[in-house]
Amino acid sequence: MRAEIVSVGSELLWGKTIDTNSSYLGRILQECGIELLRKSTVADRLEEIVQALRESVSRADIVITVGGLGPTSDDLTREAISSATGNPLIFKEELAERIREHFRKRGVEMPEVNLKQAYLPEGALAIDNRVGTAPGFILEKESKCIIALPGPPSELIPMVEEVVKPYLEEKNPEEVIIQRTLKVVGKGESWVEEAIQDLMAPQGNPSLAPFAKPAEVHLVITARGKKEIVKKMIEEVETKVRERLGEDIFGVDEEELEGVVGEMLRDRGLTLAVAESCTGGLLGYRITKIPGSSDYFLGGVISYANEVKRDILGVNGEDLRRYGAVSEEVARQMAEGVRKLIRADLGVGITGIAGPTGGTSEKPVGLVYIALATPEETICQRNVFPGDREIVRWRSSQTALDMVRRWLIKHPKE
Amino acid sequence: MRAEIVSVGSELLWGKTIDTNSSYLGRILQECGIELLRKSTVADRLEEIVQALRESVSRADIVITVGGLGPTSDDLTREAISSATGNPLIFKEELAERIREHFRKRGVEMPEVNLKQAYLPEGALAIDNRVGTAPGFILEKESKCIIALPGPPSELIPMVEEVVKPYLEEKNPEEVIIQRTLKVVGKGESWVEEAIQDLMAPQGNPSLAPFAKPAEVHLVITARGKKEIVKKMIEEVETKVRERLGEDIFGVDEEELEGVVGEMLRDRGLTLAVAESCTGGLLGYRITKIPGSSDYFLGGVISYANEVKRDILGVNGEDLRRYGAVSEEVARQMAEGVRKLIRADLGVGITGIAGPTGGTSEKPVGLVYIALATPEETICQRNVFPGDREIVRWRSSQTALDMVRRWLIKHPKE
Numbered sequence: 001m002r003a004e005i006v007s008v009g010s011e012l013l014w015g016k017t018i019d020t021n022s023s024y025l026g027r028i029l030q031e032c033g034i035e036l037l038r039k040s041t042v043a044d045r046l047e048e049i050v051q052a053l054r055e056s057v058s059r060a061d062i063v064i065t066v067g068g069l070g071p072t073s074d075d076l077t078r079e080a081i082s083s084a085t086g087n088p089l090i091f092k093e094e095l096a097e098r099i100r101e102h103f104r105k106r107g108v109e110m111p112e113v114n115l116k117q118a119y120l121p122e123g124a125l126a127i128d129n130r131v132g133t134a135p136g137f138i139l140e141k142e143s144k145c146i147i148a149l150p151g152p153p154s155e156l157i158p159m160v161e162e163v164v165k166p167y168l169e170e171k172n173p174e175e176v177i178i179q180r181t182l183k184v185v186g187k188g189e190s191w192v193e194e195a196i197q198d199l200m201a202p203q204g205n206p207s208l209a210p211f212a213k214p215a216e217v218h219l220v221i222t223a224r225g226k227k228e229i230v231k232k233m234i235e236e237v238e239t240k241v242r243e244r245l246g247e248d249i250f251g252v253d254e255e256e257l258e259g260v261v262g263e264m265l266r267d268r269g270l271t272l273a274v275a276e277s278c279t280g281g282l283l284g285y286r287i288t289k290i291p292g293s294s295d296y297f298l299g300g301v302i303s304y305a306n307e308v309k310r311d312i313l314g315v316n317g318e319d320l321r322r323y324g325a326v327s328e329e330v331a332r333q334m335a336e337g338v339r340k341l342i343r344a345d346l347g348v349g350i351t352g353i354a355g356p357t358g359g360t361s362e363k364p365v366g367l368v369y370i371a372l373a374t375p376e377e378t379i380c381q382r383n384v385f386p387g388d389r390e391i392v393r394w395r396s397s398q399t400a401l402d403m404v405r406r407w408l409i410k411h412p413k414e
Numbered sequence: 415m416r417a418e419i420v421s422v423g424s425e426l427l428w429g430k431t432i433d434t435n436s437s438y439l440g441r442i443l444q445e446c447g448i449e450l451l452r453k454s455t456v457a458d459r460l461e462e463i464v465q466a467l468r469e470s471v472s473r474a475d476i477v478i479t480v481g482g483l484g485p486t487s488d489d490l491t492r493e494a495i496s497s498a499t500g501n502p503l504i505f506k507e508e509l510a511e512r513i514r515e516h517f518r519k520r521g522v523e524m525p526e527v528n529l530k531q532a533y534l535p536e537g538a539l540a541i542d543n544r545v546g547t548a549p550g551f552i553l554e555k556e557s558k559c560i561i562a563l564p565g566p567p568s569e570l571i572p573m574v575e576e577v578v579k580p581y582l583e584e585k586n587p588e589e590v591i592i593q594r595t596l597k598v599v600g601k602g603e604s605w606v607e608e609a610i611q612d613l614m615a616p617q618g619n620p621s622l623a624p625f626a627k628p629a630e631v632h633l634v635i636t637a638r639g640k641k642e643i644v645k646k647m648i649e650e651v652e653t654k655v656r657e658r659l660g661e662d663i664f665g666v667d668e669e670e671l672e673g674v675v676g677e678m679l680r681d682r683g684l685t686l687a688v689a690e691s692c693t694g695g696l697l698g699y700r701i702t703k704i705p706g707s708s709d710y711f712l713g714g715v716i717s718y719a720n721e722v723k724r725d726i727l728g729v730n731g732e733d734l735r736r737y738g739a740v741s742e743e744v745a746r747q748m749a750e751g752v753r754k755l756i757r758a759d760l761g762v763g764i765t766g767i768a769g770p771t772g773g774t775s776e777k778p779v780g781l782v783y784i785a786l787a788t789p790e791e792t793i794c795q796r797n798v799f800p801g802d803r804e805i806v807r808w809r810s811s812q813t814a815l816d817m818v819r820r821w822l823i824k825h826p827k828e
Binding site: 011012013014019022023026027030035036037038039040041042043045048051052055059073074179203211274276278279280281282283284285286287288289291292293294297298299300301302303304305307308312341342343355356357389390393 | 425426427428433436437440441444449450451452453454455456457459462465466469473487488593617625688690692693694695696697698699700701702703705706707708711712713714715716717718719721722726755756757769770771803804
């Protein structure tokens with residue numbers, strides 16, 4: 001079973017808005033065992049949308065449109081679907097009533113333009129929108145199916161979860177496609193590829209393919225088949241990959257490094273504090289993305305200026321002068337200083353040159369020292385990261401989290 | 415002149431990778447006065463790519479393909495363009511030599527598979543790739559033009575800047591499309607729309623359309639016409655919008671709030687320090703995104719735990735107990751405390767409930783107090799931000815920066 005997505009909106013073509021809906025729908029379709037083979041993005045022009053729809057319907061069994069269901073003259077998807085299928089738009093009193101109700105609840109009178117949203121192509125089944133005013137709909141015609149959804153993710157996602165996904169699962173009950181992503185940190189893409197060279201099968205079933213991310217490598221295993229067997233297919237590949245990569249794999253699927261490290265800290269009852277120079281707060285920001293991180297994260301010091309390193313973290317002024325702010329000595333003292341200052345079990349110190357300026361031949365842009373102070377010892381890693389300012393900062397936060405992770409693996413719960 | 419983009423790559427359909435290239439190319443095409451009307455994303459399958467290419471070529475004058483130029487069996491764009499146009503692939507010894515050279519420089523022998531990248535469709539003009547091994551190319555045929563570019567942005571962007579953009583400008587020397595984005599902060603979308611209702615012209619020339627971003631509203635002015643007149647068309651609309659919105663507009667186009675505030679601080683010779691609780695380092699991270707921010711940003715304290723607020727920032731323990739960590743009193747003392755501790759001219763304090771848990775009926779999720787301590791006074795703003803944890807944190811950092819900005823406007827350079 002083949003599906004295509006037609007995204008409507010000039011702002012998507014201009015790149016003013018990143019189209020996260022398509023990625024989301026791609027995943028949902030995959031979970032339903034439906035192959036997504038094309039995604040078209042078209043400008044807000046009736047003739048363009050109609051043409052794209054006709055082409056997609058001719059190729060695919062299922063066409064999902066995203067956007068263009070609003071009340072303004074820019075919103076043309078309803079008209080385009082009517083025109084592409086030949087099904088006239090019909091006024092639905094029950095939809096009009098729901099839209100009026102939506103405004104009543106907010107104590108506002110419904111603008112007349114919103115009545116436009118009460119029209120559906122003949123034969124279409126409305127999908128209720130609990131968040132906004134635009135109903136979606138499903139239109140079946142001659143063994144094909146068009147599903148129209150509004151653009152805002154906060155409206156689209158509940159409609160997909162509650163109506164569209166169950167509908168698609170029923171359409172295609174036999175075969176499913178399942179993916180599992182194994183996430184690797186602390187090793188480069190070429191190293192990872194070499195380690196699993198003989199297991200790679202980009203086109204096989206199950207398939208295994210690597211994707212390089214900044215300071216992570218993702219290994220995606222995909223299996224297609226009957227529900228009962230795909231899980232086993234995935235597990236077999238996963239076991240083999242894990243044998244090769246061991247603790248270089250930090251998590252799977254949606255897991256993030258900051259969440260994995262947080263769980264490990266919580267599990268061991270340990271607390272963490274950070275001292276950040278070149279990352280300027282990024283590490284703390286990432287750690288506190290996780291709800292409940294206050295259980296193990298106490299806080300930190302953004303020691304951007306040298307005076308902050310010296311006066312608040314207690315870095316030795318003489319060492320700052322002799323070795324420079326970007327040095328192993330200073331990184332170690334930052335980690336130890338913040339650990340002591342904030343009375344945490346573990347302290348991290350990061351100092352480096354993120355660029356684009358400030359590098360010398362001896363201390364190039366990308367040079368970052370990262371230290372971890374623990375109750376037993378302080379360890380420090382010297383890195384020269386490639387990439388621009390933001391990539392260097394990201395890699396620094398990533399490496400710091402990975403140092404904590406690998407230390408925690410060696411110090412399991414007692 | 416019409417253009418379409420064909421992006422090749424299953425990972426783009428799965429949503430594992432966000433397609434920033436298309437947005438970038440959309441902007442470049444627009445600057446060259448070429449209308450981008452469709453963007454298709456196709457799986458790594460030869461027949462899919464060929465079909466998408468044929469369709470795009472039939473509709474558009476210029477078709478840009480992105481991706482699929484690598485050396486592996488997955489990379490099929492070269493073959494697809496050859497098949498769609500009927501121009502056979504020809505081996506180019508000079509390209510092979512360049513690719514061998516690329517590997518020689520890194521001290522590595524060229525894998526045989528890379529020779530694939532030395533083939534081009536007959537009649538194509540190679541575009542040199544200074545970063546990677548995949549050359550791009552331009553193929554003109556029967557008044558149409560196909561431009562093939564590699565997927566990694568670090569390879570694509572230099573090729574576009576150096577070859578593709580000048581080529582397109584020459585193709586379409588008459589008409590240009592220019593956009594200018596005015597960025598508003600501190601006011602909601604509906605407020606902004608109401609203020610400029612009568613100036614709005616989503617379909618006009620020049621057009622004016624609003625786009626809501628988290629804690630920002632972007633007003634995009636677009637003008638199409640001869641080079642000499644479009645700039646003036648944009649300026650006329652901009653002047654009218656600025657008359658209405660004044661200092662609610664913080665910047666234009668690529669300007670970011672953290673950069674604008676940084677410039678103002680630098681201009682006035684003032685320094686800043688931050689005390690962050692619920693944002694966990696986000697504000698510091700954003701401020702230090704700007705190269706050279708060490709000129710005005712000294713550092714800060716991530717006071718996630720109450721003990722850090724009390725012992726390091728000097729927040730009164732009694733007040734913490736009486737009013738709670740999320741209170742105006744604590745925000746003020748955080749701002750004043752960090753200003754004093756770090757000896758900065760300005761201090762910011764942020765304390766709030768980012769959620770998803772921790773809210774009460776009296777102090778709901780989204781309640782954030784933000785204080786700004788200055789040499790003259792401390793001001794504090796109580797906010798109840800809508801949205802999830804990340805949106806609340808983003809809005810908090812945004813509002814903090816805007817408070818600094820508005821205070822600096824009132825305190826111009828002496």
